Amino acid sequence: xxxxxxxxxxxxxxxxxxxxxxxxxxxxxxxxxxxxNETCQRVLIFAIMGLGLNVVVGYTGLLHLGVAAFMAIGVYxxxxxxxxxxxxxxxxxxxxxxxxxxxxxxxxxxxxxxxxLRGDYLAIVTLGFGEIVxxxxxxxxxxxxxxxxxxxxPPPSVPGYTxxxxxxxxxxxxxxAILVGLVVIVRNLENSxxxxxxxxxxxxxxxxxxxxxxxxxxxxxxFAIAAAICGLAGxxxxxxxxSTADPTSYDFNVSITVLCLLIVGxxxxxxxxxxxxxxxxxxxxxxxxxxxxxxxxxxxxxASVFLTPTNWKFLAFGLALVLMMRFRPEGIFPSNRMKGELxxxxxxxxxxxxxxx
Amino acid sequence: MSLLDVRxxxxxFGGLTAVNQVDITVxxxxxxxxxxxxxxxxxxxxxxxxxxxxxTEGTVLFQGRDLRRPFSRNVAAGxxxxxxxxxxxxxxxxxxxxMWTATVASHYRFRQPFPWGKAxxxxxxxxxxxxxxxxxxxxxxxxxxxxxxxxxxxxxRRTPNVIAEQGxxxxxxxxxxxxxxxxxxxxxxxxxxxxxxxLWHMAFRLPRQxxxxxxxxxxxATLLEFVGLxxxxxxxxxxxxxxxxxxxxxxxxxxxxxxxxxxxxPAAGMNPAESGDLMKLIRRIRETGxxxxxxxxxxxxxxxxxxxxxxxxYGSKIAEGTPEEVRSNPxxxxxxLGKEEIS
Numbered sequence: 056x057x058x059x060x061x062x063x064x065x066x067x068x069x070x071x072x073x074x075x076x077x078x079x080x081x082x083x084x085x086x087x088x089x090x091x092n093e094t095c096q097r098v099l100i101f102a103i104m105g106l107g108l109n110v111v112v113g114y115t116g117l118l119h120l121g122v123a124a125f126m127a128i129g130v131y132x133x134x135x136x137x138x139x140x141x142x143x144x145x146x147x148x149x150x151x152x153x154x155x156x157x158x159x160x161x162x163x164x165x166x167x168x169x170x171x172l173r174g175d176y177l178a179i180v181t182l183g184f185g186e187i188v189x190x191x192x193x194x195x196x197x198x199x200x201x202x203x204x205x206x207x208x209p210p211p212s213v214p215g216y217t218x219x220x221x222x223x224x225x226x227x228x229x230x231x232a233i234l235v236g237l238v239v240i241v242r243n244l245e246n247s248x249x250x251x252x253x254x255x256x257x258x259x260x261x262x263x264x265x266x267x268x269x270x271x272x273x274x275x276x277x278f279a280i281a282a283a284i285c286g287l288a289g290x291x292x293x294x295x296x297x298s299t300a301d302p303t304s305y306d307f308n309v310s311i312t313v314l315c316l317l318i319v320g321x322x323x324x325x326x327x328x329x330x331x332x333x334x335x336x337x338x339x340x341x342x343x344x345x346x347x348x349x350x351x352x353x354x355x356x357x358a359s360v361f362l363t364p365t366n367w368k369f370l371a372f373g374l375a376l377v378l379m380m381r382f383r384p385e386g387i388f389p390s391n392r393m394k395g396e397l398x399x400x401x402x403x404x405x406x407x408x409x410x411x412x
Numbered sequence: 413m414s415l416l417d418v419r420x421x422x423x424x425f426g427g428l429t430a431v432n433q434v435d436i437t438v439x440x441x442x443x444x445x446x447x448x449x450x451x452x453x454x455x456x457x458x459x460x461x462x463x464x465x466x467x468t469e470g471t472v473l474f475q476g477r478d479l480r481r482p483f484s485r486n487v488a489a490g491x492x493x494x495x496x497x498x499x500x501x502x503x504x505x506x507x508x509x510x511m512w513t514a515t516v517a518s519h520y521r522f523r524q525p526f527p528w529g530k531a532x533x534x535x536x537x538x539x540x541x542x543x544x545x546x547x548x549x550x551x552x553x554x555x556x557x558x559x560x561x562x563x564x565x566x567x568x569r570r571t572p573n574v575i576a577e578q579g580x581x582x583x584x585x586x587x588x589x590x591x592x593x594x595x596x597x598x599x600x601x602x603x604x605x606x607x608x609x610x611l612w613h614m615a616f617r618l619p620r621q622x623x624x625x626x627x628x629x630x631x632x633a634t635l636l637e638f639v640g641l642x643x644x645x646x647x648x649x650x651x652x653x654x655x656x657x658x659x660x661x662x663x664x665x666x667x668x669x670x671x672x673x674x675x676x677x678p679a680a681g682m683n684p685a686e687s688g689d690l691m692k693l694i695r696r697i698r699e700t701g702x703x704x705x706x707x708x709x710x711x712x713x714x715x716x717x718x719x720x721x722x723x724x725x726y727g728s729k730i731a732e733g734t735p736e737e738v739r740s741n742p743x744x745x746x747x748x749l750g751k752e753e754i755s
Contacts (some may be wrong), residue, residue: 142516142526168560197509197517240615247614247621248600248607255590255601262588265462267576267605267668271568276611 062326062388063238066333070099070231074224087347093340095227099234100292102332104313105320106237107284112314113323113390114250115277116257117170118178120310121185125158125282127305129289131192132157134205134299147211151290158286159279166278170271185310192302199302206298220297230291237284242325244280253277315372319379321386330388335372342368413476415440415703416461416580416672421470423456430456432727433470438672438705438720443698445706445714447738448724449747454707455585457724458674461705462582463575474672479578481569491565495558502553503539503546514538577605581665582674585707587657591650595641595660598649599632602667632667639663639693655686662693672703679710691717715739723747 077089104122111119132154136143145153169180192199199205210218211229218225244250252273255263264270293299312335320331342364349355355362379386418436422429431453438444446454460467463479472479481487504511515535519527539546568574581602590598607628613621636642639659644652649660658678665673675694679687691713698704708714714721714735721738723731725747731738738744 139522140520142520142531167564195509195512198512243617244614247617248604248609248625249611249614251593251597251601252604254593258590258592259588261464261572262584262590263601264572265464265576265582266602266664267573267581268601269573 062330066326066329067235069333070094074227087351088344090340090344091227092223093343094336095223095230096292096295097340098332098336099227099230100288100295101313101316101336102234102329103237103288103291104285104309105316105328105332106234106241106325107281107288108313109317109323109325109328110241110244110253110284111277111281112317113328114245114253114257115274116253117274117277118174119181119278119281120178120307120314121165121181121183121188122281122285122313123305123307123309124181124185124188125162125285126289126292126309127188127192127302128158128161128282129154129286130293130299130305131199131205131302132286133290133293134208135198137209138205138207139209140205144209147209147290147294151287154290155283155286158289159283162279162282163275165282166275167271170274170278182307182310185305185307189302189306192305199299202301202303204299204301208293208297208299210297211294220295226295230295233287233291237287238325238329241284245325249273249276315376317386319375319386321389324386324388324390327386327388327390331386334387338371339368342371414438415442415475416705417473417476418457418461419471419473421457421460421467421472423453423460423465424468429727431460431467431724434724434727434729436722436729436732438703440671440703441698441701442719443694443704443706443717445708445718445721446724447708447714447721452724453727454724455676456727458582458676458705458707461575462580462674463570463572466570474575474578474580479570479575479580481574487565491558491561494561495554498557498560499550499552499554502549502556505553506549507538507542507546510542511535511538573605576668576670579669579671580674581668581670581672583658583661583665583676583678585676585680587661589649589657589661589664591648593649594645595636595647595649595652596629596632596645598660598664599635599667600628602664603628603632605668635663635667638666638696640689655682655689658682658690659693662697666697666702670702672705673697674705674707676707677709678706679708679713682710684712687713 073094074091077091080086080089104126107125108119108122111117133150135141136145136150136153137147138144165181165184169177172180193201195201210220211226212218216225218229252263252268255266255268256270256273260270289305316331316335317328318331319335320329321327345364346355349362349364414437416436416438418434420433420435421431422433423431434453434457436444436446436457446457448454456465459465461472515531515538519531519534590601593601607624609618609621609624612618633642633645636645639662641652641656641660641663644656649657652660658680662673662675662678678694679690682690687710694704694706694717706714706718718735721731721733721735722729723738723741723744730747731741731744733741
């Protein structure tokens with residue numbers, strides 16, 4: 056238990072310190088190397104996505120390859136509800152509540168006919184859903200403006216202050232606070248009756264239903280919660296970008312990246328999700344910074360594919376996954392349970408001491 | 413009234429008849445055993461009782477009632493709501509852009525208040541104007557949604573969780589514990605359907621949830637005490653010795669507060685001392701008012717504790733009666749105990 060809190064605290068401290076680190080870089084004249092803005096836009100958002108996907112894949116054990124679709128629904132719900140080319144204009148905070156609710160509805164809509172499927176089949180259905188959502192958004196231009204995307208979207212504002220895109224710190228701390236709040240909620244769920252139901256379905260669905268668990272309902276709830284969390288991530292993403300971007304940016308790559316962070320960090324473990332996101336997205340940002348530096352120095356151009364470090368991303372990523380699966384399949388910070396499931400274990404006698412409370 | 417009444421149940425898998433016209437009647441408070449050689453269809457009978465299989469023919473009555481969920485007014489209302497929603501969704505999906513243009517896009521002027529009343533009026537005007545196609549898409553969508561909801565409901569009428577809710581719970585021949593959960597959590601899973609904390613209680617850790625969890629843990633501890641696993645509550649289920657895993661499965665099933673407990677070969681793989689303990693445990697379970705239906709191979713266990721025994725062979729019931737009657741029944745001896753060995 057104490058180890059859990061320690062890892063969590065270190066991660067939180069790191070996250071809190073990044074804007075200060077940026078200030079330091081600025082003071083010594085290295086402002087091009089500042090990472091806070093990218094961290095805010097990528098690490099925090101993807102951590103929230105990972106949190107959502109972890110509920111479905113990590114706790115409930117359903118392979119879900121379409122989280123980007125729910126992110127896209129969140130993005131467009133936010134855009135349509137707040138942008139001034141539409142009549143609704145309900146503002147950031149209401150949209151922050153309403154868009155995830157819409158996504159949860161979409162999750163139930165997708166889940167109710169399909170959750171009887173198992174394993175690979177469910178994965179294919181969710182994959183298909185991801186493609187459909189993208190296509191629909193692209194092909195109803197009267198509403199979604201097609202590939203142009205909807206912009207500008209209003210930034211969040213609190214009485215007396217409106218967030219603005221040139222100063223990233225308020226966004227950063229707002230998003231971090233939301234992330235921490237979500238981590239607490241998801242951890243509460245994990246340690247509750249619902250978390251137990253999810254795990255029992257992952258371990259043995261038949262035995263769980265024989266104990267009176269309504270498996271469909273439980274899975275549907277996991278699906279809806281994941282959809283809502285990913286929708287929330289979409290809202291935050293769009294509001295920081297001030298645009299929905301092109302619908303094709305919410306494609307399979309996003310879904311699979313989120314899945315990869317979970318696998319690298321450790322399925323079913325919250326600190327695993329956080330650490331996995333930090334490592335994968337942090338590496339991504341680092342490559343981007345190196346590329347930018349090389350370009351500033353004129354050492355590379357965007358034309359040369361091999362000399363541009365951002366293009367190494369998937370190479371390194373793939374290699375890391377292969378090594379991970381070979382040497383530590385349970386992830387960097389595995390949950391105690393998943394470790395047991397993924398490793399063929401020597402029977403270890405004695406008390407393992409995973410209490411309920 | 414008998415507690416469980418299996419009437420002429422037949423279960424076929426393709427051309428194979430696993431269970432053929434079997435009748436079993438269990439009275440409240442009995443320990444009723446089903447025996448028979450391997451492959452006689454005992455576990456299949458259990459599976460039809462607990463809703464894992466739907467019997468091809470015949471009925472299973474529990475306390476005189478069919479275990480199916482009845483078609484109530486609520487079910488009809490739920491299906492109707494789903495049908496209307498899918499119908500509306502179909503209308504929206506098929507007329508998305510023209511509806512948007514007619515209602516929102518044609519009225520909204522940048523930075524001017526939106527005339528909601530007019531937009532709603534135009535929505536209905538639009539629906540009326542395109543009456544035929546709107547009605548057609550609504551009917552098709554509603555039919556699809558309603559039919560889908562009905563099919564799903566029908567298939568879930570007799571799932572294991574419905575049957576568990578009514579007070580029938582079972583253990584499995586090949587132990588199916590939640591291996592990576594603790595002993596205590598396994599028992600809590602059995603109690604789960606009696607716990608009532610809602611999503612928001614759990615998400616925000618409201619006091620009600622904590623209270624409920626503590627009470628549940630207390631009750632689970634009592635149950636673990638009952639089966640003799642009190643001091644192992646914190647262990648992972650997979651680390652328990654084999655006999656304890658069997659007992660934990662019984663505790664988990666008891667946690668659902670069943671009226672009828674189905675035990676599928678609880679003594680399999682146990683040594684004589686362990687199966688002796690198990691017999692005592694089953695008797696104690698009966699004393700708490702739970703009726704027990706048992707599949708077992710250990711003749712010592714079966715003959716020692718059963719009030720009544722049914723014998724299956726090749727899917728058919730060949731004998732039923734008290735242990736003495738069954739023991740001396742020539743057909744049983746021939747089919748099951750062997751011709752030479754009359755003990």
